Amino acid sequence: TVGTIVSFLMYGEMFFRPVRDLTEKYNVLQTATTASERIFALLDQPTDEAAHPQSAQLPARPLEKSIEFRNVHFSYDGSTPVLQDICLTIPVGTLVGIVGATGSGKSTIANLLLKFYSPQRGSILLDGIPLEQIDTTGHRQRCAIVLQDAFLFSRTASENITLGRNLPTTIELLWGQLRKTHPELAQRLSSLEQLHERGTSLSSGERQILALLRAIAGEPELLILDEATAHVDSHTEHVLMDIVEQARRNTTIIAIAHRLATVRNADSIVVLHHGRIVEHGTHHELLARNGYYATLWRLQQLEVLATTNGEMHPAQQHR
Ligand SMILES: Nc1ncnc2c1ncn2[C@@H]1O[C@H](COP(=O)(O)OP(=O)(O)O)[C@@H](O)[C@H]1O
Ligand SMILES: [Mg+2]
Structure with missing residues (x-):
């Protein structure tokens, strides 16, 4: 009968869903294993000194000059x-x-x-x-x-x-x-x-x-x-x-x-x-030179003015 077919399909679904879930969990486990392998590989990386022992030498003394x-x-x-x-x-x-x-x-x-x-x-x-x-x-x-x-x-x-x-x-x-x-x-x-x-x-x-x-x-x-x-x-x-x-x-x-x-x-x-x-x-020397810094300074001052006036500077309108 139709009823038998429907219950057969439903029971079949109930049987296979956990199996599918189980394989999915297995996938997650696999991904986690590979990821942790990579993490441990990174942790096991030798430091520069261990890798190039000849490069570590003078102790760091306090800076003086x-x-x-x-x-x-x-x-x-x-x-x-x-x-x-x-x-x-x-x-x-x-x-x-x-x-x-x-x-x-x-x-x-x-x-x-x-x-x-x-x-x-x-x-x-x-x-x-x-x-x-x-x-x-x-x-x-x-x-x-x-x-x-x-x-x-x-x-x-x-x-x-x-x-x-x-x-x-x-x-x-x-x-x-x-x-x-x-x-x-x-x-x-x-x-x-x-x-x-x-x-x-x-x-x-x-x-x-x-x-x-x-x-x-x-x-x-x-x-x-x-x-x-x-x-x-x-x-x-x-x-x-x-x-x-x-x-x-x-x-x-x-x-x-x-x-x-x-x-x-x-x-x-x-x-x-x-x-x-x-x-x-210095700031004043650079302003007096009237070069790249001075130009940047003037631009940034304009931006500050524009934002404090509550209006937007043309350069900011398109952001
Ligand atoms: N780790 C990196 N590997 C390759 N290129 C890099 C790296 N870090 C920065 N760069 C490149 O070097 C240039 C300078 O970057 P960076 O010193 O971070 O500039 P800033 O700090 O002035 O914004 C940029 O072109 C950037 O793409
Ligand atoms: Mg940077």
């Missing part, structure tokens, strides 16, 4: 030039701003300084010693970098700053300074019981403030800010630059910025264009 880029040429793929003939001397204890359009090579300078890559030609000298001769681990321990976004753990704000390092006095000092300059913010941040994973309970500005405090808590000799204020409002940018200003006494700072106003108080500003240094000087 300068960081120098001497005719540095660099390319990621060996053919497309990314940095060309970079010559730059950064005296220890100064704040240097690096500005330039997206893709001009700003972050690459940070990558080279942290020894993630080595220049193909020319060298980076720290107190006259080529960077490639300095122990990588020791070198990175004295550097700190703040990127556009930082990872925050579901712990208190203070724990996110110390990251398990034993820094009770430094932390007190940092909160103390912040309390003096921005009491409400310090109160809010330091009283947070537990952040949400990745800091989703905070604004992007507050996350950056914690990231910056985390970086300077370790008292780095070299602090690199790579567009650390790119995603924050101008008020938070002031707070961040205030904190940088306080750190300025003890450390050499390289501040990479898209917005020129961020680094106008730097001791010197380097203007990168297509991987070359096209201008170099």
Whole structure:
């Protein structure tokens, strides 16, 4: 009968569905196994030192004089030039701003300084010693970098700053300074019981403030800010630059910025264009020169004016 056929089909379906589900689960398991194999392969990668034992040598000694880029040429793929003939001397204890359009090579300078890559030609000298001769681990321990976004753990704000390092006095000092300059913010941040994973309970500005405090808590000799204020409002940018200003006494700072106003108080500003240094000087010197920097500055001032007037600048209307 029809009834028999229908129940046969239904029973058949009831029998085969779990079988199908089971094979699907097996697929997932297979994918997970391959993925974890790749992850473990990555974790098992030898570090540079283990791979090239002859390249680890001099211990990283405290910086005393300068960081120098001497005719540095660099390319990621060996053919497309990314940095060309970079010559730059950064005296220890100064704040240097690096500005330039997206893709001009700003972050690459940070990558080279942290020894993630080595220049193909020319060298980076720290107190006259080529960077490639300095122990990588020791070198990175004295550097700190703040990127556009930082990872925050579901712990208190203070724990996110110390990251398990034993820094009770430094932390007190940092909160103390912040309390003096921005009491409400310090109160809010330091009283947070537990952040949400990745800091989703905070604004992007507050996350950056914690990231910056985390970086300077370790008292780095070299602090690199790579567009650390790119995603924050101008008020938070002031707070961040205030904190940088306080750190300025003890450390050499390289501040990479898209917005020129961020680094106008730097001791010197380097203007990168297509991987070359096209201008170099203080904010006022660069304005007086009336070149590329001055043009960029005027353009950005116009944008600021346009946004503060509540109207849009023609250049922004099409975004
Ligand atoms: N890891 C990489 N591998 C290959 N090319 C890269 C890599 N990182 C950056 N580049 C290229 O190098 C150039 C400079 O990049 P970058 O230093 O990040 O510029 P900026 O920070 O000024 O925006 C760009 O053309 C970019 O596409
Ligand atoms: Mg960059």
